[in-house]
Amino acid sequence: MIRKLHPPKNWKIPVILVLGIFAGLFVLSVYLSKAHSYLSDDPKTCVNCHIMAPQYATWNHSSHREVTNCNDCHVPHDNVFNKYFFKAKDGMRHATMFTLRLEPQVIFIKEDGAEVVHQNCVRCHSNQLMDARQAGCIANYEENRTSRKCWDCHREVPHGRVNSLSSTPFARVPLPESPVPNWLKEFTKK
Amino acid sequence: LASSIMERRAEASFVNVPKVKLADFEPRNSVWGENFPREYQSYINTADTTFRSKHGGGAMLDMLEIDPRMVVLWAGYSFSKDYNQGRGHYYAVEDVHNTLRTGGPLNENEGPMPSTCWTCKSPDVPRVMQEKGVAEFYKGKWARLGAEIVNPIGCADCHDPETMNLRISRPALIEGFQSMGKDITKASHQEMRSLVCAQCHVEYYFNKKTVEGAEYLTFPWANGLTVDAKEEYYDNIEFSDWTHALSKAPMLKAQHPDYEIYTHGIHAQRGVSCADCHMPYKSEGGQKFTDHHIQSPLNNVANSCQVCHREETLELVQNVYERQDKIIENRDKLEELIVRAHVEAKKAWDLGATEEEMNDILQGIRHAQWRWDYAAASHGGSFHAPIETGRIITTGITIAQETRIKLSRVLASKGFNQEVPYPDISTKAKAQEFIGLDMDALNSEKQEFKETLLPEWMKKAKEREDSWAIVRN
Amino acid sequence: LASSIMERRAEASFVNVPKVKLADFEPRNSVWGENFPREYQSYINTADTTFRSKHGGGAMLDMLEIDPRMVVLWAGYSFSKDYNQGRGHYYAVEDVHNTLRTGGPLNENEGPMPSTCWTCKSPDVPRVMQEKGVAEFYKGKWARLGAEIVNPIGCADCHDPETMNLRISRPALIEGFQSMGKDITKASHQEMRSLVCAQCHVEYYFNKKTVEGAEYLTFPWANGLTVDAKEEYYDNIEFSDWTHALSKAPMLKAQHPDYEIYTHGIHAQRGVSCADCHMPYKSEGGQKFTDHHIQSPLNNVANSCQVCHREETLELVQNVYERQDKIIENRDKLEELIVRAHVEAKKAWDLGATEEEMNDILQGIRHAQWRWDYAAASHGGSFHAPIETGRIITTGITIAQETRIKLSRVLASKGFNQEVPYPDISTKAKAQEFIGLDMDALNSEKQEFKETLLPEWMKKAKEREDSWAIVRN
Numbered sequence A: 001m002i003r004k005l006h007p008p009k010n011w012k013i014p015v016i017l018v019l020g021i022f023a024g025l026f027v028l029s030v031y032l033s034k035a036h037s038y039l040s041d042d043p044k045t046c047v048n049c050h051i052m053a054p055q056y057a058t059w060n061h062s063s064h065r066e067v068t069n070c071n072d073c074h075v076p077h078d079n080v081f082n083k084y085f086f087k088a089k090d091g092m093r094h095a096t097m098f099t100l101r102l103e104p105q106v107i108f109i110k111e112d113g114a115e116v117v118h119q120n121c122v123r124c125h126s127n128q129l130m131d132a133r134q135a136g137c138i139a140n141y142e143e144n145r146t147s148r149k150c151w152d153c154h155r156e157v158p159h160g161r162v163n164s165l166s167s168t169p170f171a172r173v174p175l176p177e178s179p180v181p182n183w184l185k186e187f188t189k190k
Numbered sequence B, C: 001l002a003s004s005i006m007e008r009r010a011e012a013s014f015v016n017v018p019k020v021k022l023a024d025f026e027p028r029n030s031v032w033g034e035n036f037p038r039e040y041q042s043y044i045n046t047a048d049t050t051f052r053s054k055h056g057g058g059a060m061l062d063m064l065e066i067d068p069r070m071v072v073l074w075a076g077y078s079f080s081k082d083y084n085q086g087r088g089h090y091y092a093v094e095d096v097h098n099t100l101r102t103g104g105p106l107n108e109n110e111g112p113m114p115s116t117c118w119t120c121k122s123p124d125v126p127r128v129m130q131e132k133g134v135a136e137f138y139k140g141k142w143a144r145l146g147a148e149i150v151n152p153i154g155c156a157d158c159h160d161p162e163t164m165n166l167r168i169s170r171p172a173l174i175e176g177f178q179s180m181g182k183d184i185t186k187a188s189h190q191e192m193r194s195l196v197c198a199q200c201h202v203e204y205y206f207n208k209k210t211v212e213g214a215e216y217l218t219f220p221w222a223n224g225l226t227v228d229a230k231e232e233y234y235d236n237i238e239f240s241d242w243t244h245a246l247s248k249a250p251m252l253k254a255q256h257p258d259y260e261i262y263t264h265g266i267h268a269q270r271g272v273s274c275a276d277c278h279m280p281y282k283s284e285g286g287q288k289f290t291d292h293h294i295q296s297p298l299n300n301v302a303n304s305c306q307v308c309h310r311e312e313t314l315e316l317v318q319n320v321y322e323r324q325d326k327i328i329e330n331r332d333k334l335e336e337l338i339v340r341a342h343v344e345a346k347k348a349w350d351l352g353a354t355e356e357e358m359n360d361i362l363q364g365i366r367h368a369q370w371r372w373d374y375a376a377a378s379h380g381g382s383f384h385a386p387i388e389t390g391r392i393i394t395t396g397i398t399i400a401q402e403t404r405i406k407l408s409r410v411l412a413s414k415g416f417n418q419e420v421p422y423p424d425i426s427t428k429a430k431a432q433e434f435i436g437l438d439m440d441a442l443n444s445e446k447q448e449f450k451e452t453l454l455p456e457w458m459k460k461a462k463e464r465e466d467s468w469a470i471v472r473n
């Protein structure tokens, strides 16, 4: 039985080669897209994709720059598992959309993502939001004070309202150095 | 710094035990205030009348002085005696005592106004309604309930004392929703932050047919919330508030359709509630809470507008003024045209016009003035929904002028083919004289009421409230 | 996958070497297109006429068919022959050939329109102006320049070929700024993103007094950009575009005051430019560029509105329609009232009214229709600045009706004291018949022009352009 599953011997070299190429390509794409850095908390990670530049720039100019990084808001902080699961899921979609050129001109946050952010606002600001003295005698106190998305009112926190790819054309964001060597550039110029 | 942080933490971790057990229908705001000092303190600020904006604010504005044309528009109706722009909720009861519209009753069966007037003035209202029944509340003269209604608009009008949830305390709003086939209990929390205001800040009329002997407070919403839908509603039931003293037209009075007009504006369409602008959050000692100093947001741009808009205060205020100015330019014009129509109609009657000749004309005056009043009575409308308010005024102008064209033909047919002179109504006093009001009599009857009946009411009320035990924890 | 990532990075850092050296005043868009293929390709899309929104879009809309009242309003003036809502820039020259307004010239000195008409239609204009001089350009009939003006609105209208900076290519705008005491060279980059449009999308008139023999294109801005300021301007210089065929009123024609009305809207006040909505950024292959498919933003909500607004496409479109509907409701009414005024004035003349009796009335008709046209001719105005557009229409209605009241008195004095019947103008054809236009003659003269003179122009133009060398790098 098991033997049947073994590939014929003469496949061995090509298979190793092909697997090697795949592995190499995978490493290359990981390197090129800096996907390794996706696991970090450094906001520069997100700017890897130049399309995150407006968000980076607006965050960088906001009162939250000193106190938050992207993941403080955009990744669940209720438990470690959830954190990395969400990151992986999101990261995969972003990478796929980006490489397949499916990104829209204007990115909208999805409902899932918005809920995560909202919970994070509440997490940090619960002191201002919840008064223990009142929580005791007001029904639905917490819900009433947290049921609307914070940025229904705080529309400018932290990215401002104008949010297209072109909204911060001259913003100075730490764009990565080009990893494409000059000869390849010449070559791809056709 | 460290000590400040500690202080704030201490404040926040202080655990609350409500100080007072709030009775169902507790009307005294100060009693609620023992449990909720921040909300109460800010509420008390509605007593402040110092802020005056270009067209509004907490200051008491005598509208008849500012704009004496209104006296003529309301000839034959109590609003021509006295009309101010509303000030803070704190004064709601006091202003009913003071206004010349309510006359000078000397006993509980006197005075020109029904008890229904009280409905939007006090948290004593739900208490009395629940004690006596709703229809019963709406019966008789306003003087009948003078001793009962003493606390100005407050906590029990909007809150459930048990849960502090927002709640609707006035039957008229619930019935208004029903008449549109809607269920108000399905309203979301965010909608409730406007609907508590819609209990009072809406156009209304008194229906004498609902319950025999009662002037039943009714919102004319069955056909919809637009000015056109309500006009149709009133026309269908052939309702009129009064007959105009000069033109004899069967008039409608529009009262503060703030909520209805607001629903046509972009803010409402984007989910912004009344409370977002008039009761924004406020921060004090590490906590934020709802600012109960309900007032013109122009006195509080930082916490209201600027949370959503990053523009400078001056620019935002300018945005409001620009809208108000553009609307008021044409509203003033419409006023003048309707004054002319009333005067011309009177001339036509004087020259012997017949009912048949005048019927269409009177309908026109009714509709034009209804539209003017709808736009004028909502003091915030020019900002809440400028495009809709503009549209309303424009249709009013078309109707007013169409009517005056007909009038000019009727007048010509009676041999009068020229402009009817515009009366000299350049001041409130002149205008009131023009329509034949005896202001001295009105003022002195009010004075007598204040010196005789009013103190009695206050005494009775104090006795009643003193008899209620306050249960402290 | 890896190669795709590489490619996009490469693309982003690709350095541009212009393929073609652009001559000063190069009018051929396709030549510019060799250097800027993305901008050119998107520009070419303005040829697409498939999108139609509720009141606008790139489709060709025959306004006289949609609204035959306009035929009567323009009786005696060429707009009553033919008037469409503008379509894409691609058609600018073609539509001048096609419209019945320009008649059927058979040589360069014929035709009802001056050469000034060309000013806003083509990048050949700055070329010819620079060759012949500005005042010279404005002299003679439009047929005189028929062979010169052949490329539809394009790159050289808005760009400097050397730097690709935005630039003003039309003297009228520079002079308009000067007349307000402003210096257009001080405009910021963001302002330029609207000012390039303001070269054409503005109200204008032809001043015959500036330079002898020239119909000098002039923007009536000396007193300001509001409808009132311009009315005052025209009144002061006693200018009129034509005398109305029915009422004999000295009329004004308002043409597309898009820029002026836009400045009164909240978007302009917040610094949003025409290009932000009509030429938003677009991404293609990792490249961002300005979408030169200038069109209704409702065909492109995702890239325009949603850059700033988080609402659903449908809701944003609904916001636009709601504003347009509210404005158009009253605009239509105003149209009817002015039609009536014209007809009533004609009746008055017929009954022997004197100039003295009619003077005020004719002024009223002039002002009312000016305000109507101002609101109607700006196809985007009801959205660009709904409150201001509403205000303009309202003042128009007041004036129209005030005038009709005067008319009814004049008519009554001539023994006619009843409604003047409204004409049957339910279709374009009926309305044109009512004002006595011979459409067959107009159509056949146009046909002849297209078969004879037009082909000659095209031939000459081709020869000229073929003679220009293209310098490739």
Ligand SMILES: [Ca+2]
Residues within 6 Å of the ligand: B203, B204, B205, B252, B253, B254, B255
């Ligand atoms: Ca009413």
Ligand SMILES: [Ca+2]
Residues within 6 Å of the ligand: C203, C204, C205, C252, C253, C254, C255
């Ligand atoms: Ca003009």
